[in-house]
Amino acid sequence: MGDPEVHVRRLWRHRGAAVPGPRRGPQRQLDLDEILRIAIGIADRDGLAAVTTRSVAALIGKTAMALYPYVGTKEDMLALMQDHASAMPAWDDPEAGLPEALGAWAEALFEVYVAHPWLAERPWSQASQGPNEQDWLERLLRILDRWDVPPQARAVAVTTLYATVRATAGTAAAYAGLDRSGMEEWSARVAATRTVIPDFAERYPLSTSLQPVTPDWRAAPREALRESVRLLTRGLPGA
Structure with missing residues (x-):
């Protein structure tokens, strides 16, 4: 990582922090928001592995080194x-209650992760500590506080909600990426399993009789998220 203070200033640039200009050479000619948009x-489009300072700079018509004063290191x-x-x-x-408030928060974050599936690839240990991510946590804690969820239960609720949103959104993104050939391949494996293991259902009676969350498999991740929020709130003290 580059200079930590400069990096934090970049993160908080729209919340009152001043970003220093280049120490030498021409003054800023690129816009950080535009760089990040690209x-x-x-x-x-191509996944997180495709993002490098070189690939970003190429679309701006600059060199990778030219981006350094604006974004710092790749990380x-x-x-x-x-x-x-x-x-x-x-x-x-x-206003209806805690389940509805938590559900609205969870589905809003779910939409962000579905729109940007690579966010789930970034481990929690690499949280940006930026204002936008902090807004989500503060909003969630305000909901828990408003509905009098005891302080000792809040950390578990926060961890469970974030983990569930990330997991279900990741599954939704994977489903969205399935084309016809992917579905045919999956169906072929199912058929092959039934042929090779004819007593599969007898071996795994509970697994094979599990009722789906919804008949529409593409809608299953979102519905699973909704049901998970309902289950969580039932177990929260004060809910």
């Missing part, structure tokens, strides 16, 4: 992308 576009750039892509949309917290 980098996020690459990640959305700095990935953290900036992560926070930039995590901007929270506007919505009103439902």
Whole structure:
């Protein structure tokens, strides 16, 4: 990582932090938001592995070194992308109760992760500590506080909700990426398993009789998220 203070200033540039200009050479000619928009576009289209300072710079008509004064190292750039892509949309917290309020928060974050599937590839140990990601956590804690969830139960609720959103959104993104050939391959494996293991259902009676969350498999991740939130709130003290 480059200079930590400069990196934090870049993260918080829209919340009052001043970003220093280049120490030498021409003054800033590139826009950090535009750089991040291009980098996020690459990640959305081709995956996180395709994002390099070189690939981003090429689309701007610059060299990789020319980006350094704006984004820092590659890891700095990935953290900036992560926070930039995590901007929270506007919505009103439902008044009906805790399950509805948590459900609205979870589905809003779910949509962000579905729009940017690579966000789930970034481990929690690489949280950006930027303002947009912090907004999500603060909003969630305010919901728990408003509905009088005891402080000792909040950390578990936070971890469970984030993990569930990431997992279900990742599955939804994978489903969205399945084309006809992918479905045919999956169906062929199912048929082959039944042929090779004819007593499969007898060996695994509970697994094979498991009822789906919804008949529409593409909608299953979102519905699983909704049901998970309902289950979680039932177990929260004070809910």
